[in-house]
Amino acid sequence: MSIIADHLTYIYNKGTVYEKKAVNDVSFSIKDGEYVALIGHTGSGKSTLIQLLNGLLKPQSGTVYVNGEDIFVKDYDLRALRGRIGIVFQYPEYQLFEEDVFTDVCFGPKNLGLDRQETELRAYEALKMVELPDEAFFQSPFDLSGGEKRRAAIAGVLAMKPDVLILDEPVAGLDPAGREWIFRLLSKLRKERQTTVILVSHSMDDIAEHAERIMVVDDGSIVMDGTPAEVFSYGKELMEMGLDIPRVSRLLYMLKENGVNVNTDIVTFKQAIEEVAGLFGKGR
Amino acid sequence: MLRDITLGQYYPTDSYIHRLDPRTKITGTFIYMISVFLIRDIWGYIAAFLFLAFMIRVSHVPVKFMVRGLKGIFIILIFTALFNVFFTPGEVLYSLWKLDITREGIKVAVRMVIRLVFLIMGSSVMTLTTTPNNLTDGLERLFRPLKRFKLPVHEIAMMMSIALGFIPILVDELDKIMKAQSARGADLENGKLSTRIRTLIPILVPLFVSAFRHAGDLATAMEARCYHGGEGRTRMKPLRYGKQDYSAYTVIILYLVTVIAIAVML
Amino acid sequence: MSLINAENVTFEYIRRDKDGAVEGINRAVDEVEIAVEKGDFIAILGHNGSGKSTLAKHFNALLHPVEGTVFVNGYDTREEDRLWDIRQTVGMVFQNPDNQIIGTVVEEDVAFGPENMGVRSREIWERVVQSLKSVDMYEYRKKSPQRLSGGQKQRVAIAGVLAMKPECIVLDEPTAMLDPQGRREIMSAVTELNRKEGITVILITHYMEEVLNANKVFVMDKGRIAMQGTPRQIFKHADELKEIGLTVPVAALFAGELRKRGVDIPDDILTTEELVKEICRSLRII
Structure with missing residues (x-):
C-alpha cells in the first residue's frame, strides 16, 4: 500500500493566540513494505503528521493519497482506511476499556464490520502474536501488568490486520527487555505479513538498528529524509534540533577523529563490531 | 466541540483586569449577574451590553475567543429559546401542529437567551483573566467568615x-x-x-x-x-487591594446604580 | 549517621478479588537494606515491576514498610510528628510531568511547597527565584506550565522540590516521557545539583546510560537488591543483568563483544570516550 502526502498543512486553533502551524507544507511518499522512522523533538509536529495519514485529522490544505486515491474526498470510506492503516498511539494501554482482554481486542475487527467468527479468529491470532499467555485472555485488562497491558493494546490494533502500522513511541516507559520485545514483534510483522512500518521514536539507537529510512521533522517540516547512514552523518544539525545520533555512530566518528580509519556509514551494532574487530584482524 | 469550552480557562496576557485582585473580580461578576436579572427593558439591556463590551475590551481577551466559549452551550441556548417560544401562553401568532407560537413566547425567549449570553460571557471575563490559583485565593478570602460555621473553606x-x-x-x-x-x-x-x-x-x-x-x-x-x-x-502572593481595585469597585457600583435607576425610573 | 537508612524493608500489596476477599499478596519490596550518605548520587536500576518505585516512595514516608524501618536523619518515617520534616528533607520528582504540576503559572507552582511549609512570603519569593535559576528556568517564571516542553516541565518540578530546601531529591524515572534533548537537560541539571550544591540524589531509572554518574548503583529484581556497587563493578556483569531484563551501556556491550573476539580491551569500560581510548591504545600495540 503506497501513501503519498501532498503539500499537507495543519494548523491548530486557527485564528486564536494559540494558533500553531503543526504541519507546514509537507510532501513525501512511502512505498509498500518500507520501514520508516520519524524523528523530531516533542512538539515538532510528528504526532499531527501521523494522524493526517489515516484521516483522523483533516488538513487545512493539501491531501493524502492512499493507493492513488484521495482520502479526503467526500465519499471516501475512512473507517475502512483505518483498518488498513493502524495506529498504535503513545501509551496505548490507556485506551483499553472492555471487561476482558479478548473482547477488547475484538473491538477493532468488529468495527470493521467483520462477522463474529472472523473477528474472534483475528483477535486470537493477534493475542498469540503479542505472546500474551492464554490465561490472560479472559482477565480484565486493568488487572494486567504494565507490559502486558501494552501488549494487549497493540493486539487490539493488530487484530484489524493493517497493511501499514504506525507506532507513536511504542517503547516509551518500557525496560530494555520490553523494548527488545517490541522490535522483535515489528520484525515478525514485516516478515509474516509484509507490514509497512512507520515508527515514531526518540531512541536513535533503536532506529539505527531497525529502520531503512529516516524522516526528520522539525518545526512542522521534513528537514531530512534518507537512509540512517545519510541522516546520522549530520550529527551537529541533529543535536541542534534536540535530537542525537546513535551511540554506535558516535563511537565510529570519534575513532575517525582519532585517526583510526573506519567506515562511518555504519549504524548498526553488529556491523560496527565487525568493522572494529576487523582492525585487529578479528572480523568474520 | 469540547475544545471550544473556554469556561474555566485562563487567557494569559497582561491587562488592567488581569491585574485586579481576584476578590474584586468575583464581587464584580456577582454584581453583574444580579444586574442582569434586574433588567426590564431595552435600555437596561443596552447598559448591560455596554458594560460587558467595555470589560471585554479592557481585558485584552479577543472577542473571538470569548464567543467560542458560547459554542459549547449552544444547545442549551437553543433549547431554552424553543421551550419559551412554545410554552409561554399568550397571543397566538402562528400554530405549528399542536404547538402555538405566541408573541409573549418570542419575547421571553429572546430575553432569556440574551440573559444567558450575558451571564456566561460575564463569568468568562472573570475566569479568563484570573488564574485558577488566584481565583481560589479570592474565594477562600471572601468566604473566610464561613469558617466559623465549620465550613472547610x-x-x-x-x-x-x-x-x-x-x-x-x-x-x-x-x-x-x-x-x-x-x-x-x-x-x-x-x-x-x-x-x-x-x-x-x-x-x-x-x-x-x-x-x-x-x-x-x-x-x-x-x-x-x-x-x-x-x-x-502561607502565600507567595498574599491578596492586597490596590488603587486599581478601588476604582474598579467604583465603576461596578456606578454601573449597578445605573441599571437600578433605569429599572425604577422607566 | 546516614541521611537515609532502610533496614530490612518489606512492602506488600494485597490483591483482592471482585468481592473484596484477599486473593493473594504481592511482595513488592523484599528485605531491602540501603544506606544513603550525604552527598551521594545513588542510582536504583530495575525492570518494570521490579519494585524500585515502591521502594522510592518509602524514602519520604509516602509509603510505610510492613516490616523493617526507614530512617531519615535518624527519625523513623512512621513518626507522625516528623512527617513534614521528613518530606521537606527528602523531596520527590515523579515520572509524569503533567501529574505533578499544581500551579497555573510556573512561579506559583514552585511556591507550592514552601507555602505548605508556612514560609514567609518574602522568603518564598527568594526561594522561588533561586530554585528556578538553579535549573535554568528563571526566564519562564511567568509562563503557563502547560505550554512548556517535557524537559522544561520536569525542571520546574525539580525547582518545586528545591524550593523546599531539601537535603535529598528522589527522582522516579524522571526522563521516561522525554525526548533526547529533555533527557540531556534533566540529567545535566541533576548532576549539577549533586556536584555543585551537594544535594543527595536518588535516581530511579531503567536507562543504563543515566546511572554512569552515580557513585553507587543498586539493581533490583523481584523486590530484592540483586546487585550493588559502583557503575563500573555492576556493568561488568552483562549476562546477569540481561537475565533480569536489563542491559549494559552500549560502550560496555561493545567492549565485551570485542573481548570475546580476543581483542585486548579491559572489562570495565563504561563510556564511549573510554572505549575509543582503549581501542586506539590497543591498535598502537599491534
Missing part, C-alpha cells in the same frame, strides 16, 4: 482550583482517547441515539480510568510537597 477552594486545572488535562485526554478509538474503527459521529450511547463506553471507561490516575498521581505529588490542608499555609 480552604479545602473547597482547593478542590475547585484543582478541578478547574483538570479541565484542560481531561479535554486533552478525551481527545486522545477519541482519536485512539476512531483509529480502531469506532464510529463516533453517526448512528442513532441508542447506538451512540453504546459508542460512548469505549470513551468514557478510559476517561474515568485516566481521571482517577491523574487524580491519584496529583494527590501523591501534593503530599510529597508537604500539602496538609490550609492550616499553617
